[in-house]
Amino acid sequence: MRKRISSRGILPGFGLTMGYALIYLSLLVLIPLSILFLKTSNMSWEQLWMTVTDQRVLVSFRVSFLTAFCAACVNAVFGVLVAWVLERYQFPGKRIIDGIVDLPFALPTAVAGIALASIYSENGWIGQIFASWGIKIAYTPIGIFIALTFIGLPFVVRTVQPVLQDWDRQIEEAARTLGATRLQTFLRVIVPYLLPAIMTGFALAFARALGEYGSVVFISGNMPLQTEIVPLLIMTKLEQFDYLGATAIASVMLIASFLMLLLINFLQWKTNKFDAAR
């Protein structure tokens, strides 16, 4: 069966559709991104090195990657929890909550940024409480972390949810009858099954958080060497008409996030193989 179809080509008009796919991808993704490198190639290596190893740039890389990583980690844990609750339980208002999960997708990020900043600033509703304990949230890396957690949440929930949906509860029951405790069942049966989905969600949330600008600028305080994120530095360079500097930083960012995605995909592939082997 398979052979017959593949010899005829399972997609009718494969050449055409493939052509469209390639052109579409090129116009929207490949060409714009390669322009980035093309522009950077106008710089000498030394210039490039000077630009991207500037102390301020390095600090902003650290801030961006660290906060994005932490936010993605938190989302990986709590996103699974949300997906679990939505998938396993029936309760009134479930569909509404299910809809709310997507809000960070739909909301203009600037709106989110303004809302978060006003709630978490020293005089804000939540910020006040923390301020009385001497903890500043807005205008510190914690604020950036919160904004990035906010925008990353739906990625994990929406990748884990369908996998949970497909989950055969009999496996769980089998584990229980074989004497596994609830915790063992969860950690050794369910989590490994969910892991690839969680990692995909994590990678998506992480990648998104790295590039996030709108929601972060309002809450980060933008202090050089403290709370500047990489996208802000790119904006700063552009504002000085330093196109080259901006594209240089952008290219480094691009390569870094590409490597990150590659690594996570690799890990995912490993766990899949591990799963298949069992």
Place this chain on the structure above:
Amino acid sequence: MNRRHPFRWPVFFHLLSVILSLSLIGCSASSGNPQSGEPKATVELLNVSYDPTRELYHEINQRFAAYWKQQTGQIVTIKQSHGGSGKQSRSVIDGLEADVVTLALAYDIDAIAERGYLPKEWQSRLPDNSAPYTSTIVFLVRKGNPKHIQDWDDLIREDVAVITPNPKTSGGARWNYLAAWGYALKANNGDETKAQDYVNRLFKNVPVLDSGARGATTTFVERGIGDVLIAWENEAYLAINELGKEKFDLVNPSISILAEPPVTIVDKNVDKHQTREIATEYLKFLYTKEAQEIAAAHYYRPRSEEVRAALASPFPKIELFTIQEVFGGWDKAQQVHFSDGGIFDQIYQPAKK
């Protein structure tokens, strides 16, 4: 499943691409101008401006359209585009076909000129450095001025938190910074080190560097952070009017900078659109009594002495210096203060060799 529509999809994509390309051709055809000598019955101008001028130009455009109709019988519609000054300048460089640009600082227009869109000496083409209205930098404080902020010196007191946006991302904030620098220079008889020390201490008092002027206003006004907001005079008036006279006071420093937001035509684009004449007239209109009065109503300081003298509530007298006098022009100021490794960077990165 897969066989349901075996051959429809390619056809669909074909159709889609044909429709798309046709609409693209249609767009480009309609935006091209016919090469006829006859004056057209309607003409369109695009004014690319910065953020706070939205309401100002909305009003001026209506008046100019009426004036132009009366003069020539031609109907003119002026489209407006607003955004951060630097961002707007980049849009023009990247191909936004502005007939005129009215930006927050000459440096942003210089950048367009540098890429060949208009002559480098554009600023001498219109009176008053091509700036038909001006403004200055003042302080907005909380009602009753609880911290007793009277002048620039108070901003470096340890108990005062100052809100100003980042001069590297905000054109407006560069005026703030230069105003502070100019003050310190005058107060210290031109001693550059002391001026730098002053600005250094000023920025130590800044808890948040917003990326734009409106963001800084929000931080100060809505979030209640900081004791004083350094702002353009027209923005300060606007904030007080919009958000309540009972909440804020305006403090005029003894000395400040003359902020001159410049305007000019973009030669390359007006030649392409054949709108040079009307675009020039449009900018000249900004210097007329009528437009000057509108500018004053929007809290910009009019250039016209006559309009200024006739104002019901005249602008307070502040000793003003120009960027030319103190800094030798925008180019130099940009180089020395705001470019990478400049003085502003040193404020935050003193350890760098």
